[in-house]
Amino acid sequence: MSNAVYLIFGATGDLARRKLFPAFYALYRERKLGDRFAVIGLARRPRTNEQFREDLYESIQEFARYNVTKDEQWSSFAEHFEYMSLDINNIEGFRQLSELTGTLDAKFEIGGNRLYYLALAPELFGSVSHNLQAGGMLEAGGWHRLVIEKPFGYDLPSAEKLNAEIRQVFDESDIYRIDHYLGKEMVQNINVVRFANAFFEPLWNHKYISNIQITLSETVGVEDRGGYYDRSGALRDMGQNHMLQMLAVMAMEPPSRMHPEDIRDEKVKVFRSLRGFQSAAEVRANTVRGQYISGTMKGKPVPGYREEESVNPESTTETYFAARVFVDNFRWAGVPFYIRTGKRLPVKTTEVVVEFKNVPNNVYLSRKHKLEPNLLVFRVNPMEGIYFKMNAKQPGSEGAIIPVAMDFCQSCQVGLNTPEAYERLLYDAARGDSTYFTRWDEVALAWKYVDKIASAWGERTEDLHLYGAGTWGPERGSQLLAEDGFRWWPVNGQDEGEVAWEFTQV
Template structure:
């Protein structure tokens, strides 16, 4: 996590495989640029884009400047900031499959060591398609440079494996080439300010932690909804789906932050140990239970702004009889003393009415036998809502007397908003995570056992769905998903919360 002071990391070189790709254009370089402006980058640094596209250093910088001006939270930045930043950015055209080409990277590091006269942290960021990761990692692992476990790190983007078997294989491959402390499995959700704030909210406030358990909490909901469809990602999404793409990594990691026990320190492995404990405590799902605790859906055509929008199966790169789900909802239980029998409802989907990621902690209702019946018509149990995106806020719902001569109770909200409470813009998730990689803080990154534990949670669902032919499409674009998703919570006497 970003340190309390502007303590800069040591001299660093960031090599970005897939340097000419979308992730670097939209996220990585804008994040590095903002870290530079905020004086979090080291005084001596270099960013090297690697790819097969025929860029020169100058044309590569021009391309990245377009990305900053389109996607950065500082689209312009202070005067002359880009002129100061860009000389440290360069491009190396290379084929990632050519093992001999990797010596160029070692030579570059050696040259900079001589030039700067100090040890250098080296970050290899694999912003590439998943199928390219094993080959690149294998070629990097052959470099003597990568034996330096203190200064060399490799960053791997999700998806981390396609299932439990492939995740284990990838872990075994990476573990044979690098030490675990060198491997940073990145999940950008964990870099978001409000996700990080969950631990502060719980463990820095005596108000919440005593009631953060089964005695007072009725259920927990985590929703990540998107209004858009595929946005040209049909080829990728067809091999993934909502359960793999969102729930297996993002939402289960958020669940861990909500459900974890108090750490004895904020040291990286202590936090990650607590998260693994949560994942291992999630009740295992039997094949015959899948139909009762998991729902999938796929959007069909719908209306938006008076226009007919095509369904998922009409999207480019999608099979006309695709079984890939664009919506998934599950009910999970964490079987430990704190959370026994408290349901955790997770849902995610594309083509829904709102773009939002929210966490809802619904508390059990207080007894109202002391109040006259007419006073409790608007009664609503206490609720804590943590908004991750687009609004970053925390809302506490409680009961208050309505002004007037009669006794009437209404629910009201107490709201903390990042936008209103703090000046300036909060850092983007990738800013936080890239700085953590450079400083060697792995707190917000997934460890090998974490990844495998998460896959174990969803594997029974994936196996059951694989053997069935769903009735798709089963919800129109612009709705809140299939009817079965509503029934998943309604049969327990609850409803999905949207704010």
């Protein structure tokens, strides 16, 4: 990992506390982060270095993968962290920050490298970028990289404006747009399974796959994000980034080289091949927008979305989004990709299900048996793993056929302490590896696709489908698949009819 000064804007916020500081500690414990680094926490709130380091310790103690105690190792780690109160609209403050950065650079022999992490509201990205330049922060030798969180804009015009502001200061090659799902172990494992196994890639096309299902479900409501979420909704908060990015990983062609730009080029080709919507009627036929009402979660009553704090009591913002998506190229012609995401669903999970075409009817075993299709499932979160479902003879029976699964549970392995997504992404950004960050053309094409949906939804608020908290969303979400002769496969062994599979683990 390169030597650098890491400047964390929004250092007193929830993201820094839950993800970034624990990530720094894990990288340090694994010796991926050496001794030639410094971290400057930046926020408006007054804080001494001692108070900041105490906050740092509490954050790591609560959220890090490694246990921490206040010993010599902790002292060596904590001395690299300093805090500065900063008004991001004050140029003089940035000049003082430049002096502090230079001091720490000299102290730890860093060599001028800077990584600016903006854990801030998107509308501040442009002004902070310009003030970094005006305050002399970009004049030091070494590289300068900007890491920014989603959402990147609210729609395509706002994203274009935001990108133009940032590009006046930073080159595209120095901008690292985080989609933390791309840092997850099993999302990165998808391409390994595809491209490192000779028996999968020949089957990875419309001749053998009937459909692909991507589910990202949450059990929580909007919590303390009601004000933000009511302006965003599931489509913009999850659909435009996480859902479409996972779809692109599943659908992309093998890159010609293991180079970040070649890999991202292939994802862009997928986005360019997405079948657009020509009318509002097409949008309504292929998408579902839902909003949860009061219901029961784990035996306890929970309020409806419109009853949540900071939410408009008459809000039509969607908390559930599902869509039937087509990638119009030779590999995927005619294969539907079904995506869904929602809040207050029964199970918290992220899964990708590849359903293969079934054997022909009335041929050999299918004459007497109702054979289930083969499934390849990537479990991304919270349990990580892969399983393959196939048909086999039931032991001891007179020819009965049952579905069995070969199940690889990565999370079950003894001693495995899987790195968090932010650890990988911080590590990659410091090394200059942009593979798992989103490029501007990816962002723009995703917004172009999503904006058509949002525009059509805005014309007819009566298309909002209500669903009870604790259910799998509106009935229309199931009808979307039923129209094509499919159904949502169980998530973590639980489907909409509460029917669990009986699997034999191998």
